[in-house]
Amino acid sequence: MPRLPFSLIRRAHSISPNLSLLLLATRSIPLAKAELRWLRDHVAVETDSSKPSPCNGDDPDILGVQRFARAVRLRRLCKRRSKGEPLQYILGTQPFWPLEILCRKGVLIPRQETEASTHFLASRLNTIFPRAESSPSSPSSASPPAPAAAPLKILDICTGTGCISLLLAHLLANKSPSSNSPSPEEAETATHSTQTPPTSGPGPGPGNRQLIIRGIDISPRAISLARKNILHNSHLLPPISTSVSLAKSSGGEAAISFRKADILIPSPNLSWCLSPPRISPSPSTPSSAFSSASPSSSPAASGWDVVTANPPYISPPSFSSSSSITTSKTARSVRNWEPKLALVPPAVPISSNISSLGNCSCEKHPEDIFYARILHLAASSSSSSYGDQQPPRVIFFEVGDLAQAIRVVELALCHEAWRGSFTTGTGRIEVWRDVPDMAPSQEQAEGSGEEEPSVTVQGREIPVLGTGEGRSVFIQRY
Numbered sequence: 001m002p003r004l005p006f007s008l009i010r011r012a013h014s015i016s017p018n019l020s021l022l023l024l025a026t027r028s029i030p031l032a033k034a035e036l037r038w039l040r041d042h043v044a045v046e047t048d049s050s051k052p053s054p055c056n057g058d059d060p061d062i063l064g065v066q067r068f069a070r071a072v073r074l075r076r077l078c079k080r081r082s083k084g085e086p087l088q089y090i091l092g093t094q095p096f097w098p099l100e101i102l103c104r105k106g107v108l109i110p111r112q113e114t115e116a117s118t119h120f121l122a123s124r125l126n127t128i129f130p131r132a133e134s135s136p137s138s139p140s141s142a143s144p145p146a147p148a149a150a151p152l153k154i155l156d157i158c159t160g161t162g163c164i165s166l167l168l169a170h171l172l173a174n175k176s177p178s179s180n181s182p183s184p185e186e187a188e189t190a191t192h193s194t195q196t197p198p199t200s201g202p203g204p205g206p207g208n209r210q211l212i213i214r215g216i217d218i219s220p221r222a223i224s225l226a227r228k229n230i231l232h233n234s235h236l237l238p239p240i241s242t243s244v245s246l247a248k249s250s251g252g253e254a255a256i257s258f259r260k261a262d263i264l265i266p267s268p269n270l271s272w273c274l275s276p277p278r279i280s281p282s283p284s285t286p287s288s289a290f291s292s293a294s295p296s297s298s299p300a301a302s303g304w305d306v307v308t309a310n311p312p313y314i315s316p317p318s319f320s321s322s323s324s325i326t327t328s329k330t331a332r333s334v335r336n337w338e339p340k341l342a343l344v345p346p347a348v349p350i351s352s353n354i355s356s357l358g359n360c361s362c363e364k365h366p367e368d369i370f371y372a373r374i375l376h377l378a379a380s381s382s383s384s385s386y387g388d389q390q391p392p393r394v395i396f397f398e399v400g401d402l403a404q405a406i407r408v409v410e411l412a413l414c415h416e417a418w419r420g421s422f423t424t425g426t427g428r429i430e431v432w433r434d435v436p437d438m439a440p441s442q443e444q445a446e447g448s449g450e451e452e453p454s455v456t457v458q459g460r461e462i463p464v465l466g467t468g469e470g471r472s473v474f475i476q477r478y
């Protein structure tokens with residue numbers, strides 16, 4: 001990385017000493033100015049919420065002390081930032097569509113690419129799983145209550161902050177989530193208020209749907225943060241229920257849970273975490289009709305409609321700081337501040353994870369291990385007291401680049417579950433770029449040739465949507 005010219009540092013310092021600190025991290029004065037503004041606002045909100053009682057609020061001595069305390073606090077935060085600490089850990093949050101996701105050291109910061117692909121995924125899911133448009137019967141109605149549609153069941157593996165789970169809950173539960181979302185000012189008030197934000201979303205009504213969403217992660221810190229994120233964003237989520245109360249209602253509600261499990265190692269706990277709850281769709285059925293499907297002894301992720309995962313996918317050489325500049329592709333701030341557990345897969349015996357992948361293997365690319373493992377879990381049928389559980393209809397993976405996307409497509413094509421419906425023309429596999437719903441510009445398309453509209457994998461034409469780097473793989477079966 002080239003050194004910062006001294007003249008630039010001087011210029012920043014002449015505007016504000018804090019700006020020159022921020023410049024060390026941002027390397028651009030306009031960016032440093034933006035960050036300084038956000039940090040100032042953050043300190044103002046912090047100190048406002050810890051203000052002394054209003055009766056002495058006008059006292060010039062107290063105002064002076066407050067101003068001094070703010071300046072000291074701001075300086076401290078700028079120093080932290082100058083050492084490369086991500087802004088999201090300092091401010092404690094990252095916007096994720098309309099949500100505000102709490103961020104803490106030890107848990108990966110949600111990325112904008114994940115935000116864009118989750119939003120695109122939600123629009124796909126709304127088409128694949130249409131809502132029941134019938135309105136629920138009123139209590140006074142003479143006709144028997146219409147049976148509620150079965151809830152849509154989503155399993156989010158490697159959930160981290162819970163950002164994918166919660167954005168899907170926001171976008172899928174209600175007919176038009178954006179029209180129900182509060183204005184930025186209302187959201188600001190709810191988020192920064194010391195009172196508990198309102199927990200009710202639009203609630204039951206025609207076109208709203210029930211969701212069962214479960215996030216799984218190995219990290220206790222991540223699970224604890226994901227649970228906090230439900231509360232922090234409750235004003236933007238559908239009313240949260242337990243799975244039991246979902247069985248009795250027909251409105252837009254969600255049962256969201258986060259559980260700790262290691263997805264790579266078979267265990268009774270993993271089987272329990274992966275087993276979807278069973279719900280009787282009939283509102284008149286007693287709540288005893290709900291139960292967790294008794295987990296089979298070998299873990300399986302079947303029985304869910306949708307499985308999503310943004311797993312660790314960076315190879316050790318691409319992560320390592322000792323690698324040469326050409327092989328280390330991980331930014332220093334990511335390497336130094338974000339958890340390696342979230343980025344680099346562990347070295348585990350490969351054979352135990354891909355036993356059913358036929359001739360496909362990720363021996364040459366151990367960084368693909370989570371994809372192989374999750375495809376295997378999703379394709380494994382599990383039997384429960386309710387009969388055989390089907391593999392998910394949709395699998396969505398975030399990946400590191402186009403090369404990894406192609407390898408993941410190859411792994412998927414090794415499974416009868418997805419190859420079968422692909423061969424008969426009833427399923428589809430697509431690769432999405434960073435911004436899947438934006439066509440590449442003319443220049444990009446003509447430039448490096450990286451924005452090809454399709455790739456050929458095992459003789460099959462796989463569409464590549466959007467613009468940017470290869471970012472995710474979308475697999476659908478019928």
Ligand SMILES: C[S@@+](CC[C@H](N)C(=O)[O-])C[C@H]1O[C@@H](n2cnc3c(N)ncnc32)[C@H](O)[C@@H]1O
Nearest residue numbers: 110158159160217218219262263310311312342
């Ligand atoms: C790339 S982060 C993704 C976090 C979040 N889904 C997002 O998009 O921001 C990967 C997550 O996988 C979790 N993880 C790592 N190894 C795991 C394992 N063996 N089983 C379950 N989760 C694991 C990490 O703790 C981390 O939260």
